[in-house]
Amino acid sequence: MAGDTQQDFRVHVAKTLAATGADWCWIDMEHTACSPSLLVEIIQAIIYESGGKTIPVVRVPSKTSFEYMTWCLNAGAGGIVVPHIETEEDVAKLVGACRYPPVGHRSVAPFTFIPGITDTTPEGETLYSITNRHVAIIPQIESRAGVENVEMIMGNKNVDMIMVGGRDLRLDMGLPGLSGNEPEYRRVTERIISAAKANNMPLMAYTPDDRVFKRRLQEGFTALMVSADFPTLALGTMADLKKAKGIVEQHLRGEI
Template sequence: MERYNALHQRQPPNLRQAIRDAHAANTALFGAFVGLPSLDVAKVFAATDADWIGIDAEHTPFSATLLSEMIQTVRAYGRGKSIPIVRVPTHSHEWIAWTIDAGAGGVIIPHTETAEQVQASVNAAKFPPVGHRSYPPFALLPVGGQTDAPEGKTWFQVANEHVAIIPQIESIKGCENAEEIMLNPEVDAIMIGRMDLTFDCGGSQEKAGALIKQVEALAKKHGKPLLTFMMSSEEVPERLGEGYHILCAAVDVFLMAFGTNKMIAEQKELAAKYQAEKANDAKVEGQST
């Protein structure tokens, strides 16, 4: 993933090209999501082999400062191996701007339902003439190579070319407008919020499943890779076949909870086996005497 880095760490890495390359090669970018608002957790995940680290600022009460520090921690401790992606808490301009100013390679926009919402997100994430992102005077300084760019380009152009926009569709209305959402050229991938979509369908998994199939078909039609969470490693071939080229292989809280339970269950089983063997040995010994 190092080849997708910008000339300076303070600039966003080229997540857009990484997504395109994975899609073209019919493989995936494998990542992990961090939900715990902790710099220490970010440091641990940044040291892994994940292609990207997602930071979930929607479902966890992050402050803007902590979010910025976690993005920068992933960049620093990952040494360019992992690209930070943030699921922002709202569609508001400031959260998108803070996220990208801190060096994230992309933003996931939750509860996207219309093309107008997508364009508003583009406006917040991209500099003119693509959008209306404001010049960030405290994010990048013209010293130490922070604003360096390839010959013939400015770092404003680099930022526009690198930052990925990933709308999350998770309602009936969003599914109905999915094609319009995908027609925006700045949309790089689509995430489907399966659980919230099921809620919006009145709990009907059948209805939600049919809508998901529709969005998957539209994504293939328009060449938009999909992002999803993996329930097991065995799903990888199936998900690739369905057009999912950004795969979340792990989530911090689930790894901690399920991993702990798995280890405890395995060790309890071995302890019970040892206990039974010793009891049997004692029984045999008693019979022999």
């Protein structure tokens, strides 16, 4: 009973977020476990409820979660974020799992393509060539090793965007908090930004507050996560309570 209720809640959260007009919706499988069938339901709920306007982007559990990558893409996810990418080999394996031949070795799902109905394409194109161009592969850089190889990672022509995991990168460097201006942190950040400019590579990041949001904009980040369900629920409720208590105090003072 509890499990069913929890699953229903997650799908309702996805439906609610899909109705907000967001460009994309992040589904985190690295830190929040759910069944593959529930994951597919969440992805499809976002697509349906938004009328295809909100793109589901899934962070899979690990860089070896190839089955999750396939399930997400078959369900309609528009992007795959893969944590802890550190080497060219990591990227090559990721591309292999997420791209159809001849680029990769992603298998064709027999239930997704119906001859004469869902397989029509412009002349000179196939479903596979179109899909290869419209699914974003997003390695996550969150360690010193990843930064050391960031130029080679971005140099792979099948990488579409880079997610910068600021909190984990700082943790790996022995630095506190989500953000900061320590010289060593600025050096690695500037290296990532410089490599992105050299490769015309979009950058993605989580921005927990206006200060970080403005900084990331100035640094050239273009895919910014501005809200997360749990913090938004907690902080939104706290703000409503503070406002309500203020009104009550005005009432008790006879001001309203």
